[in-house]
Amino acid sequence: MNIFRLSGDMTHLASVLVLLLKIHTIKSCAGISLKTQELYALVFATRYLDIFTDYISFYNTIMKLIFLGSSFSIVWYMRRHKIVRRSYDKDQDTFRHYFLVLPCLFFALVINEKFTFKEVMWTFSLYLEAVAILPQLVLLQRTRNIDNLTGQYVFLLGAYRALYILNWIYRYFTEPHYVHWIPWIAGLVQTLLYADFFYYYFHSWKNNKKLQLPA
Numbered sequence: 001m002n003i004f005r006l007s008g009d010m011t012h013l014a015s016v017l018v019l020l021l022k023i024h025t026i027k028s029c030a031g032i033s034l035k036t037q038e039l040y041a042l043v044f045a046t047r048y049l050d051i052f053t054d055y056i057s058f059y060n061t062i063m064k065l066i067f068l069g070s071s072f073s074i075v076w077y078m079r080r081h082k083i084v085r086r087s088y089d090k091d092q093d094t095f096r097h098y099f100l101v102l103p104c105l106f107f108a109l110v111i112n113e114k115f116t117f118k119e120v121m122w123t124f125s126l127y128l129e130a131v132a133i134l135p136q137l138v139l140l141q142r143t144r145n146i147d148n149l150t151g152q153y154v155f156l157l158g159a160y161r162a163l164y165i166l167n168w169i170y171r172y173f174t175e176p177h178y179v180h181w182i183p184w185i186a187g188l189v190q191t192l193l194y195a196d197f198f199y200y201y202f203h204s205w206k207n208n209k210k211l212q213l214p215a
Helices: 003-026 034-047 058-080 098-110 117-131 134-143 148-174 181-193 195-206
Strands: none
Touching: 003 058, 003 148, 034 058, 034 098, 034 117, 034 134, 098 117, 117 181, 134 148, 134 195, 148 181, 148 195, 181 195
């Protein structure tokens, strides 16, 4: 554990709390992509298959439970809650997210560190997380006007992965033989997908204007 890893985890946790705050207090999921939330639920379900078999630490187990529970609860709220689901913009959230799942599974079967079920699923979760934000970014481009909580949620998601890259750099220079190309490349791809959003987010913040993305 180092300051970059801890900051990344807390930023990731903050993004989830911001989204849950929006859903619970405003009773709205406007501007949120259900497709992205379903992909994240799949990411955590396949990444944390070891939660009941391999104990690493209390902190690690709690974080796994939080991300698993929150991701599935968000999907439930958007699909089943009688008030929240009314604000879901199904007509705009049309990204065919299943087209992302199969290629990620294929690459996980072909490119992995060890060909075991848990290792392939863990690798699959890395590849899928790298592109899971795409439906959300497409939805924001279509709707253009983005409320503060949605903008903060997406920003924190991107910042979490950027902090993890700093964590990997730090560990590379401080730990012997620390080389993990698969999470590194997947994390870099994930961060680059946020580049356009980051630009407009900081531009709106600097000029004290409402966040808008170009169509």
